[in-house]
Amino acid sequence: MRRSLMFVMAISLTVGLAGCVNTAATPPGGTIASTPPPTSSSTPTPVERMTIGLDSVSYEHDGRVDVIALDDGASVLALFESINGFLPTGTEIEYPPGYPTGLFTYRWSEVIVAVSDQGPADFVILSPTINGVPIQTTEGIAVGSSRSEVVAAGVRDYMDEDDDGVADHLALGSREVPGTRSLDRDGFVGAEFLLLVIYGDTVERIIVPANDFSDL
Template identity: 35%
Template sequence: MRRRLLPVLVLAASALVLTACTTPSGVPSSAPSSAPSSTPSAEPEVDPQLVVTLDGLTFTDETGTTEATFDDSDALLALLETATGDLPAPEAVEDMPGYEFKLETYTWDGLRVTADSTGENPSWITVTGAEVDGVPIATEEGLTVGSTRADLLAADAWALVDSEDSATAAYLGLGGREVPDTQSLTHPGSVGIIFLLFSLDGDEVTQIMSPSNDFSDI
């Protein structure tokens, strides 16, 4: 029965072709409409952002992403100058009795860099605001000055010494990484670590320091 349908379909198709060929004059035939031209989509805007890690800073804006490590103070300062449009004048740090470090600080609104003026030792930063000269700054976990203790604990932050309770301690650490050839002062017999250090006033973060460690004696 299905094979008998084929001639009928062929005849019907032929009739449609003949009808199309004999369209009366004066009746406009339909022409395919032109496809609408595509308009290039605008590039999404990228808000400037600074990110703190154990190794340094990352700055992202519409031009891309730049990274600088604490081991390269010049690159770190150049990154911050690019991000903020400003490079503050350095201020010498008074040495502690018995030490001679030749440290200097560069202070922005919301951040302070402490660097070795000789370039021989790594620098470190202290974040004191949620923005650095208007540029938002946070950790990789999204933690900022103003975050809560609950935010830190949710990210697995811990009290610096075992005798303290992370629910009440004034300082919490996050993201520990072992440093070979060092000895922890808080956990004797263990390898020392570097970590992000959070200072809290009550249950609110007031400062973030990177990197901090548990093997330096000052």
């Protein structure tokens, strides 16, 4: 089962704070599945981009597409290491402080990746590009997208953090998970989604993935 939304959000807020983390060993590398991109009658312009969904992240480059399942945390981490050219020191999140979680985070300037031993990956996207490589959702939403673009892509309100009457946390690509119960929508089946955090009517970060049914 996925970690809860608030737990994943804690990653982006607490990582790197002195006194709340412990240095961790680098986990073993994973594997990346490669598939050829769709062909066409004309020679396409070479592209390099990343696309994120609820189940996987794809990396199109050098005439091929690498598809990595989010459940394969080690391979997701290896992908971001490859794109950035280095692996930062891993730190363990304590949540609440003083209670180790077994969840280790790796922070670059444009993305934070969280993995546990042989577990899935969660990550927080902080920029429209990762070391120059564009990254967006399957709906075409990226950090920097406007609220109107997000609404057009199809979202539901999730949270109004500043209580101004306008949701600043929006759920994109919601998918029901049978056998679960939503913790924020009474009577509804739980759902998983990509969480868009908006400030000033612009997407500031994207949390991949999130859900409304997990407990810590």
